Amino acid sequence: VLGGRVRVLGGVVGWGRLLGGWWVAGGLALLPAGWHATLPMWYLEFPFLMWAALRFDGRVTATALLVLSGVLVLEVGQGVGPFWVLDTGEPASPRQAVLSVQIFLSVLCLGMLVMSAVVNQRHQAEQQLRAQHEQLEVLAKTMRPTLWVMDLPSAELTYLSPPFEALAGRNPGSMLGRPDAWREIVHPDDRAGTETSLGVMRERGWDDNEYRIVRPDGTVRWVRELSSAVRDEDGTIRQLVGSVEDVTHRHRAAEQHRMLVEELRDSNDRYQDFMAVSREGVWRGEFDQPVPIDLSFEDFMRQGLAHGRIAECNDAFARMYGYDQPQDAVGTRLADNFRMEDEFN
Numbered sequence: 564v565l566g567g568r569v570r571v572l573g574g575v576v577g578w579g580r581l582l583g584g585w586w587v588a589g590g591l592a593l594l595p596a597g598w599h600a601t602l603p604m605w606y607l608e609f610p611f612l613m614w615a616a617l618r619f620d621g622r623v624t625a626t627a628l629l630v631l632s633g634v635l636v637l638e639v640g641q642g643v644g645p646f647w648v649l650d651t652g653e654p655a656s657p658r659q660a661v662l663s664v665q666i667f668l669s670v671l672c673l674g675m676l677v678m679s680a681v682v683n684q685r686h687q688a689e690q691q692l693r694a695q696h697e698q699l700e701v702l703a704k705t706m707r708p709t710l711w712v713m714d715l716p717s718a719e720l721t722y723l724s725p726p727f728e729a730l731a732g733r734n735p736g737s738m739l740g741r742p743d744a745w746r747e748i749v750h751p752d753d754r755a756g757t758e759t760s761l762g763v764m765r766e767r768g769w770d771d772n773e774y775r776i777v778r779p780d781g782t783v784r785w786v787r788e789l790s791s792a793v794r795d796e797d798g799t800i801r802q803l804v805g806s807v808e809d810v811t812h813r814h815r816a817a818e819q820h821r822m823l824v825e826e827l828r829d830s831n832d833r834y835q836d837f838m839a840v841s842r843e844g845v846w847r848g849e850f851d852q853p854v855p856i857d858l859s860f861e862d863f864m865r866q867g868l869a870h871g872r873i874a875e876c877n878d879a880f881a882r883m884y885g886y887d888q889p890q891d892a893v894g895t896r897l898a899d900n901f902r903m904e905d906e907f908n
Contacts, residue, residue: 628675708807770788849871
């Protein structure tokens, strides 16, 4: 509501300036005829109309021209105004006055309307650009990766999207306009890699790189950077644009997976050592098909023996059951090795 009132007040003030300028500049029918002979000020109306064309849209400019045309025609009809006086100071004939008004209004209207159309087109382009910029800002804020733009060869950042602060712990504004500002946040051990990435990007126009950055509190985070070069018509790189995304969680998961694999490998080695040195027969079986666990013990054993096979065993087991080596027992049926009727089993 307040914004609407301000716009209305601004329009009233603007029209007041325009009409006041006409009043002072041209004099029109309010000044004596003798003044126009010695002080022809009708040409001073041009700045006020130009201001209207630059300040308002085409409808306001056309309305202003219509008002001015009506006033000038009224002057000519009443026999007063600057068009009834020739440049020599002598009175003009009615035909000369009408012709002068027609020429003046034609040139004035054509010039002002063309100017208003150009200005209106520029305003529309600015509004469209502003809307696109606002959409980009909203998109940049909602995206998890940080968007950036860097000018070359100055290596100065000209844009950083808001997610950068959450990623690096720094205000995006503190990074703009400073050469090599990005290099300051890269981990010292990874700076050579980022410089190599820059060289690759200059050659092929894009790159995909992962490296570490250091936050002000000393926290190290892994980031993935996708970058691309913007070239001029002659092929010269003018800008670099790209995105940076936090991939620390993936690197942590990979490290945890590596540690788990090593732990499992160590556990398996210990298991294999136990299998090799144990004097007791150790075996591991697998079922050809699932065996329900809610069966009675006898039924469970009967189905397990019928559908199970030896998957792994040690030397002691092979010797106990008459095999030359453990590999000979692997794959044999459990029912062939363990018989239900044998009380020992």
